[in-house]
Amino acid sequence: ESLKAIFADSYHIGVALNAWQVNSTDAKVNAVIQENFNSLSPENGLKWERVHPEPEQYNFDFGDQYVALGEKMDAFTIGHCLVWHQQTPRWVFQGEDNAPKSKEALLATMEEHIEAVAGRYKGKIQGWDVVNEAFNEDGSFRQSAWFKIAGKDFMKAAFRKAQEVDPEAELYYNDYNVWRASKRKGILDFAKEMVAEGIKVDAIGMQGHYQLETPTLEEIEQGIIDIHEAGFKVMITELDVDVLPRPRRAEGADLNMNFANSDEYNPYKDGITPEAEAKLAERYAAIFKIYEKHKDKITRVTFWGLGDRNSWLNNFPVRGRTNYPLLFDRNLDPKTEVIAKIASV
Numbered sequence: 613e614s615l616k617a618i619f620a621d622s623y624h625i626g627v628a629l630n631a632w633q634v635n636s637t638d639a640k641v642n643a644v645i646q647e648n649f650n651s652l653s654p655e656n657g658l659k660w661e662r663v664h665p666e667p668e669q670y671n672f673d674f675g676d677q678y679v680a681l682g683e684k685m686d687a688f689t690i691g692h693c694l695v696w697h698q699q700t701p702r703w704v705f706q707g708e709d710n711a712p713k714s715k716e717a718l719l720a721t722m723e724e725h726i727e728a729v730a731g732r733y734k735g736k737i738q739g740w741d742v743v744n745e746a747f748n749e750d751g752s753f754r755q756s757a758w759f760k761i762a763g764k765d766f767m768k769a770a771f772r773k774a775q776e777v778d779p780e781a782e783l784y785y786n787d788y789n790v791w792r793a794s795k796r797k798g799i800l801d802f803a804k805e806m807v808a809e810g811i812k813v814d815a816i817g818m819q820g821h822y823q824l825e826t827p828t829l830e831e832i833e834q835g836i837i838d839i840h841e842a843g844f845k846v847m848i849t850e851l852d853v854d855v856l857p858r859p860r861r862a863e864g865a866d867l868n869m870n871f872a873n874s875d876e877y878n879p880y881k882d883g884i885t886p887e888a889e890a891k892l893a894e895r896y897a898a899i900f901k902i903y904e905k906h907k908d909k910i911t912r913v914t915f916w917g918l919g920d921r922n923s924w925l926n927n928f929p930v931r932g933r934t935n936y937p938l939l940f941d942r943n944l945d946p947k948t949e950v951i952a953k954i955a956s957v
């Protein structure tokens with residue numbers, strides 16, 4: 613059974629795609645996307661450095677193909693992301709003399725970008741990650757270039773501009789580790805402050821980059837409950853489950869090396885064992901059991917990638933590994949036992 617059919621009564625089921633997937637000539641790629649998903653996210657193609665690499669240069673090739681696929685599939689099509697501290701060119705923050713821009717100049721640059729990108733896809737992108745990852749784990753604002761120059765006003769200005777440019781689009785704040793109480797409190801306090809000032813914030817995206825053991829199910833569930841109680845929709849925006857052990861610098865691992873040949877940290881290079889796949893199935897089923905319990909609060913669950921082969925987790929936090937975080941394997945075949953277990957919750 614297809615993923616979107618399994619969850620038809622619950623929430624949209626989404627997938628993050630890259631350029632070769634939105635415009636693929638491979639029938640299998642197209643079939644897996646179109647049969648299983650009713651929401652799309654752009655994994656990298658609408659990030660600032662891709663779409664607006666130079667002050668006067670916009671690259672809309674990916675975006676145009678992406679929204680065309682979304683329209684063809686009648687999918688709930690997401691934009692990711694308008695404002696982030698990563699994958700943003702240096703010129704955004706610096707003037708011609710390489711000195712930091714003034715607050716006014718930076719916000720003008722940001723607003724022009726939002727106008728150009730969200731404006732082009734008005735009516736074609738139904739929800740935008742307006743600001744991505746602006747908070748620290750303790751709930752304080754990240755000391756990004758955005759924050760250092762413009763303070764927390766950068767976030768308010770971004771949401772205001774997005775609302776002005778496309779009043780119909782849903783607007784989201786998106787972050788990882790939203791299950792962590794301290795971080796979540798900072799996010800929700802600020803989101804409520806924005807709403808009190810008349811700024812539209814529709815949902816908080818909990819990215820959902822999980823491991824087999826962490827975070828706990830209780831932490832995930834509390835995150836969903838708190839976001840809902842604060843008055844926002846909940847979206848699981850970047851779901852995957854890392855099945856590999858995390859190398860840690862503190863434990864002596866050299867994170868700069870390629871880990872392809874590591875027996876300790878890349879144990880399933882020749883294929884995942886049945887035991888490990890069973891753990892993956894259990895973890896996914898337990899997570900979806902919580903999502904189903906709170907399906908009145910959750911409007912979308914998006915997987916961060918189509919199949920294991922192209923997942924970012926093959927190269928995070930170290931390069932060269934063979935990871936198994938998604939529901940379609942390296943040949944894009946469905947992991948039928950994992951999916952069956954999820955479907956049974």
Ligand code: G3I
Pocket residue numbers: 655656698699744788819850924
């Ligand atoms: O396309 C270039 C290629 O030309 C070049 O040869 C190669 C060499 O490094 O890099 C390729 O670009 C990489 C790109 O992924 C496409 O594979 C970048 O280096 C790499 O940094 C980039 O990583 C992306 C990452 O965001 C950037 O921070 C991941 O694919 C993407 O999955 C990841 O997604 C983020 C979300 O946007 C926000 N939340 C966290 C999530 C995971 O980090």
